Amino acid sequence: MPSEKxxxxxxxxxxxxxxxxxxxxxxxxxxxxxxxxxxxxSIVGESGSGKTTLAKMLLGLISSSEGEVYxxxxxxxxxxxxxxxxxxxxxxxxxxxxxxxxxxxxxxDSVLLDCIHMRGGRNLPHAKKVEMMTEACSFVNLKFExxxxxxxxxxxxxQMQRLMIAxxxxxxxxxxxxxxxTSMIDACSRATILDMLMQLRKEIGMTVIFxxxxxxLAYYVSDxxxxxxxxxxxxxxxxxxVILQPKEPYTQRLINDVPKIYEEWDLSTV
Amino acid sequence: xxxxxxxxxxxxxxxxxxxxxxxxxxxxxxLKVEEGRSLGIAGESGCGKSTLALSLMGYYFPPxxxxxxxxxxxxxxxSGMNPDDVRKSILGREIAYIxxxxxxxxxxTQKIIHFIEDVIQEHDMYVTKKDIYDRARKLFxxxxxxxxxxxxxPVELSGGMKQRTVIAVSVLLLPKVLIxxxxxxxxxxxxxxxxxxxxxxxxxxxxxxxxxxxxxxxxLLYNVxxxxxxxxAGQIVEKAAAQEAVFDPLHPYSKGxxxxxxxxxxxxxxxxxxxxxxxxxxxxxxPMGCRFAERCKLAKPECRVTSVPLRDAGNGRTYRCILSExxxxxxxxxxxxxxxx
Numbered sequence: 001m002p003s004e005k006x007x008x009x010x011x012x013x014x015x016x017x018x019x020x021x022x023x024x025x026x027x028x029x030x031x032x033x034x035x036x037x038x039x040x041x042s043i044v045g046e047s048g049s050g051k052t053t054l055a056k057m058l059l060g061l062i063s064s065s066e067g068e069v070y071x072x073x074x075x076x077x078x079x080x081x082x083x084x085x086x087x088x089x090x091x092x093x094x095x096x097x098x099x100x101x102x103x104x105x106x107x108x109d110s111v112l113l114d115c116i117h118m119r120g121g122r123n124l125p126h127a128k129k130v131e132m133m134t135e136a137c138s139f140v141n142l143k144f145e146x147x148x149x150x151x152x153x154x155x156x157x158x159q160m161q162r163l164m165i166a167x168x169x170x171x172x173x174x175x176x177x178x179x180x181x182t183s184m185i186d187a188c189s190r191a192t193i194l195d196m197l198m199q200l201r202k203e204i205g206m207t208v209i210f211x212x213x214x215x216x217l218a219y220y221v222s223d224x225x226x227x228x229x230x231x232x233x234x235x236x237x238x239x240x241x242v243i244l245q246p247k248e249p250y251t252q253r254l255i256n257d258v259p260k261i262y263e264e265w266d267l268s269t270v
Numbered sequence: 271x272x273x274x275x276x277x278x279x280x281x282x283x284x285x286x287x288x289x290x291x292x293x294x295x296x297x298x299x300x301l302k303v304e305e306g307r308s309l310g311i312a313g314e315s316g317c318g319k320s321t322l323a324l325s326l327m328g329y330y331f332p333p334x335x336x337x338x339x340x341x342x343x344x345x346x347x348x349s350g351m352n353p354d355d356v357r358k359s360i361l362g363r364e365i366a367y368i369x370x371x372x373x374x375x376x377x378x379t380q381k382i383i384h385f386i387e388d389v390i391q392e393h394d395m396y397v398t399k400k401d402i403y404d405r406a407r408k409l410f411x412x413x414x415x416x417x418x419x420x421x422x423x424p425v426e427l428s429g430g431m432k433q434r435t436v437i438a439v440s441v442l443l444l445p446k447v448l449i450x451x452x453x454x455x456x457x458x459x460x461x462x463x464x465x466x467x468x469x470x471x472x473x474x475x476x477x478x479x480x481x482x483x484x485x486x487x488x489x490l491l492y493n494v495x496x497x498x499x500x501x502x503a504g505q506i507v508e509k510a511a512a513q514e515a516v517f518d519p520l521h522p523y524s525k526g527x528x529x530x531x532x533x534x535x536x537x538x539x540x541x542x543x544x545x546x547x548x549x550x551x552x553x554x555x556x557p558m559g560c561r562f563a564e565r566c567k568l569a570k571p572e573c574r575v576t577s578v579p580l581r582d583a584g585n586g587r588t589y590r591c592i593l594s595e596x597x598x599x600x601x602x603x604x605x606x607x608x609x610x611x
Contacts, residue, residue: 213458
């Protein structure tokens, strides 16, 4: 039961306003989010509904215009770089575009070594570090021996995204924020990535926030679904409730517009 | 019996890399599309779907080269034609092509109507601007686009609107075959639905006689096309009616693809998505036997040595596997019962 679980991350009245005057755009509008430990939450919305802005605020990559973020019940403090790094030990992200997620000057070994160092493993013997990296790579079906001395851009999109999951495996954060992790890869690799994420979640018991525009995907992975329109949550609840019996017209439209295979796809509604 | 609009026999095309290596991206592909029918092509990225679309147009430019085979559009063989002749007399009139990012084809400094004038005058010199405007307006009204769009610049239109405009322009010369290569993958779900609705309207109104639709989104393909063809590593591995291809796939690769479908419908959460392990083979050195053998659960030693021909399963259904229909179905049933346990 979610109510018995502890709140992991919550926000109160989180708002982001871009520009001012005539160009004032409210991207995220007084959002209240409650995340319980160990659950998988999806935030679904069309492009331009403010999903990514919300994600960036939760990560602390951009500042909010109004409102606060609470981590494990305590107000988040990321006023200095040191405090930010402390916060990022608890929350990590996988982004949409794997090609721009890596530093192009760093080799794959150093990408993974950084993760071990961040977890306080700086003084471990080298053999132990290699063992840890090999374990992480084999978890995502990559071979560490083939990856050493390579740069991230030498991998394919699917492999890069899996390497991203290997990073998460080493870092073991409390919260994982996945911002459209499968939108750049095709349907077959999508299943692989999702399975790996879900297995990883079981293994280290983390909370996952899934940001996606694909309502089918949200239904498949999550316990709770939030539907976002113009920076606001219009509907939320358990996945079965929201997807199978949607109440809001916006949610109904989103679900109707997705092509289905068991029910008829009604083309007359657009 | 309906007229055959597009018939392709054993078409083979290759890419030549800058190291002079040959990559056979389309390997002995045969297909047939009849009047009023639509054919869907499915497959993962890199299996030759888009190259097939480019090859079907008969318009080759390096690194893509024509090797062998025939492309017959409404009784006329266009294979081996001079590229200039193809551009003048085939593209647009006989066969039209919509690439994935078609909306980027619009010239930002020109109004839509001027773009349309250019397109029509390139193919037909003796037509007045008044006629062009009337034709364009009539077409736009049929597909539910407002006629004001004609007087606008591309920047004034949204992504979905631009995509629909380009599709409308591509069928102005009444092509016999329309090839749509992922026309909706860059759009959100509502715009995607509008694009699909428009393509269906164009078919019904007779602006296009037949359609080839390429995508990796299987639920979409199932809803749009009559037949589905599955491609793997440059070859056709299965062709069947949409219903059969999605609910009763024969080839192990098609089975794997159908196992990765995600739709927001009841029962989705109970099934486990199946992923196909491994990666497609390198087409510079394609494997000797079955190209899927490396990733196939049902592979036998002989699969890797002998090349597998397409087999007929009746009702226009074909598949490429050494196992018989019954053997495949038994194997899938066994697997399903194991998963249930």
